[in-house]
Amino acid sequence: MPEIKRIEFTKEMKHTHTILVPMMLPIHFCFLEHILVQEGYRIEVLHNDDQRIIEEGLRHVHNDTCYPALLVIGQMMEALKSGRYDIDHVALAITQTGGGCRASNYIHLLRKALIQAGFSQVPVISVNFSHLEKNSGFHLTPKLLVKLAAGFLYGDVLMWLGNQLKPYEIEQGTCDRLTKAWIQTLCDQMDSLRFTHIRKNVTQIVQAYGAVPRSSQTKIKVGIVGEIYMKYAPLGNRRLEEFLIKEGCEPVVSGVLDFALYCLENAKIDYEYYDRNKKAAKLAAWASAYLQTLQQSIADIIKADGTFRAPAPFHEIIKDREGIIDRGVKMGEGWLLSSEMVELIHSGVNNIVCCQPFGCLPNHIVAKGMMRKLKDRYPASNIVALDFDPSATSVNQENRLKLMLANARLYEHFGEETAKELTNA
Ligand code: SF4
Structure with missing residues (x-):
């Protein structure tokens, strides 16, 4: 097995390479894709989802490894082998949590799989908040983070309301159409400040979902x-x-916002329990307070409308x-x-x-x-x-x-x- 070398995603590659992202949250990742495209990246969220993904995963990842790693790596390897991409102009993105479990190590398994398959030239971008790997062509800037936070908040709202509407819709498909329409509306707003007018947008979303005729059946x-x-x-x-x-x-x-808040809370716990990074704990406390205020105002809007349960x-x-x-x-x-x-x-x-x-x-x-x-x-x-x-x-x-x-x-x-x-x- 040749040595596993890291290929950096350079500034030039930002203009020449398409970054493939494994799918996780169908609504949220529509916003993610749009936001990154707006920031000048060439992005494609992967939608391949058949049995071949498991087969590719098993081919390249030991079957004792966490199943999510097997699927994520399988999805990316299947895409690369499909012939749909120019291997010399494609990159992959994967998260590294920086926590104690194996999620931080998926990236190494992915690089090993790339070498095995003869794709060693493909750069892998680590998306992390833990000062792990850096790439000169990919930066999580404050502006990008604010937009992503807003996009994921909207994703949570659409997912939360959709799950309360879809099982009761009288005309099948109305909820999916409405969700699609709101994704489009919000993506169209991304160029302007309107995208960050979260309260105003959420009020309109709640009203639009509430106006859909529903059955009163108990489920x-x-x-x-x-x-x-x-x-x-x-x-x-x-x-x-x-x-x-x-x-x-x-x-x-x-919503996935709770997971983000959990990660921020853990930075505070690390400081309280183990006397770790005080500065990181302070920053986490500030970010958590800000996000919780937003979360509360969204819950208040849903409660005030009265049609749906609030998170x-x-x-x-x-x-x-x-x-x-x-x-x-x-x-x-x-x-x-x-x-x-x-x-x-x-x-x-x-x-x-x-x-x-x-x-x-x-x-x-x-x-x-x-x-x-x-x-x-x-x-x-x-x-x-x-x-x-x-x-x-x-x-x-x-x-x-x-x-x-x-x-x-x-x-x-x-x-x-x-x-x-x-x-x-
Ligand atoms: S939580 Fe950790 S151990 Fe569990 S599947 Fe995810 S990476 Fe693997």
């Missing part, structure tokens, strides 16, 4: 939590939201983990994952699917490891852990989900005590 609400990629990426969780809607349920998925503020999510898990548990999704499950239960969503990728030790501890505790504290909770790996069959997963939904229906129709007797009979 079972099902929360989705898990490792971040498995929770959001349709490729990772096999289109779980769509499956739940088809089964007559309403999926409840918290829980982050300071409540932090409190939810008390007595369940310590703040020091911050590998993977850490204390956030347990807190999200508690928050769902507190908001009346007792049915929860927890997406567990193969090879992910931290999330097995903070998710599966917490289920007994949650069940003892909240007997009506109905949580199912769904394991994802290259050989997991969709039939098996769908059966587990249907069993969970059958229990949810029993609870709903007969109440907790009778349902328990029936399921134990």
Whole structure:
């Protein structure tokens, strides 16, 4: 195996290379793509999502590795091998969290895969906030970060409202069309300051979603939590939201802003617990306060309109983990994952699917490891852990989900005590 050398993404490459980005959040990444194009990058978010991705992943990544790594690397390798790109003018982008788990090391696995496949000239850009790798042709400037934060906030709002509208729409496809139209409207605004008028835009979005005719049917609400990629990426969780809607349920998925706030909170915890970087902790506290103010104002707009449920503020999510898990548990999704499950239960969503990728030790501890505790504290909770790996069959997963939904229906129709007797009979 030849030595793994890092190819820098240079200033010149910004004009000559197309950067391929693996898909994670379908709505949010539309904004990401537009914002980066506006900043002068040539960007393409990958939409390939068939079985060949798993095969490519298995070809280049050891099957003991975290499943999200296998999928992300598989998606990029499949794209490169497809013949759709000029290999001498293409680059790849991947995140490095800088945390303690393996997410920071996917980049090295990707470079190894590129060498194996004969694509050693392809530069890989690390997207990180941890002073890890730098590239002269790619910079996360303050202006870019502000735009990305706004784009991801809009993404959260559209995802949150869409999940409350789509299962109830009278004319099928209305919600998807409305979401598409708002993505376009917001992308058109990106050139002007209007894009940053978040409150004004969110008020109009809430009104537009509220005006869509909906059925008044009661549907079972099902929360989705898990490792971040498995929770959001349709490729990772096999289109779980769509499956739940088809089964007559309403999926409840918290926004990615909570994960960003969790990362900022961890910088504060690092300082409090381990006396690490005071300056980083201060900066994180400032950024967190700013984002939480925005989050609160969005929740206030949704509450004032009264048509849809508003998301829980982050300071409540932090409190939810008390007595369940310590703040020091911050590998993977850490204390956030347990807190999200508690928050769902507190908001009346007792049915929860927890997406567990193969090879992910931290999330097995903070998710599966917490289920007994949650069940003892909240007997009506109905949580199912769904394991994802290259050989997991969709039939098996769908059966587990249907069993969970059958229990949810029993609870709903007969109440907790009778349902328990029936399921134990
Ligand atoms: S959170 Fe789990 S799946 Fe994600 S990188 Fe860490 S160990 Fe792997």
